[in-house]
Amino acid sequence: MITDGHGNVGFPGFGGISAAQSLAYVAAMQEHGVPVTVAYISDAHDDHKTGLASGPGQTDYVAQLAAYNRAWGGFFTRLADDGITPANTLFVITADEGDTLLVVRRARRIAMESTLRARTPRLAK
Numbered sequence: 001m002i003t004d005g006h007g008n009v010g011f012p013g014f015g016g017i018s019a020a021q022s023l024a025y026v027a028a029m030q031e032h033g034v035p036v037t038v039a040y041i042s043d044a045h046d047d048h049k050t051g052l053a054s055g056p057g058q059t060d061y062v063a064q065l066a067a068y069n070r071a072w073g074g075f076f077t078r079l080a081d082d083g084i085t086p087a088n089t090l091f092v093i094t095a096d097e098g099d100t101l102l103v104v105r106r107a108r109r110i111a112m113e114s115t116l117r118a119r120t121p122r123l124a125k
Contacts, residue, residue, distance in 0.1 A: 018048070019068045023075035030089075031082050044068055 003009055022039045029037045046053055047060045054061035079085070 017042070019044075019071035020074065023071050027075055027078050027082075030079060030084055041068075 019041045022041045026037045026039045042048060044064045045055065045061060047064070
């Protein structure tokens with residue numbers, strides 16, 4: 001039975017556990033025949049020890065990304081050892097908060113269209 005750090009039944013959830021731990025829960029569920037599994041992996045840009053945000057090139061951020069890479073590698077190796085592979089399993093990996101990227105793309109498109117309209121009078125109509 002999966003429990004959180006307080007003994008409550010269920011996946012520990014949103015934060016406070018590493019990518020390796022989240023992926024280990026998913027692997028265990030897959031190995032035990034759970035047909036659809038979902039997990040949350042905390043963002044890589046937060047230092048989960050200090051709670052501070054980090055950015056590209058910062059030592060803790062680079063270390064966190066390396067740990068995430070190791071976690072994913074171990075996850076797929078573990079599943080492959082159990083015969084769970086892309087040949088017989090659909091893996092769907094998405095990012096939450098990806099809507100931020102859409103907003104940035106839309107803002108860039110609007111800015112580009114405005115620039116084109118200013119430079120090309122025919123487009124302004």
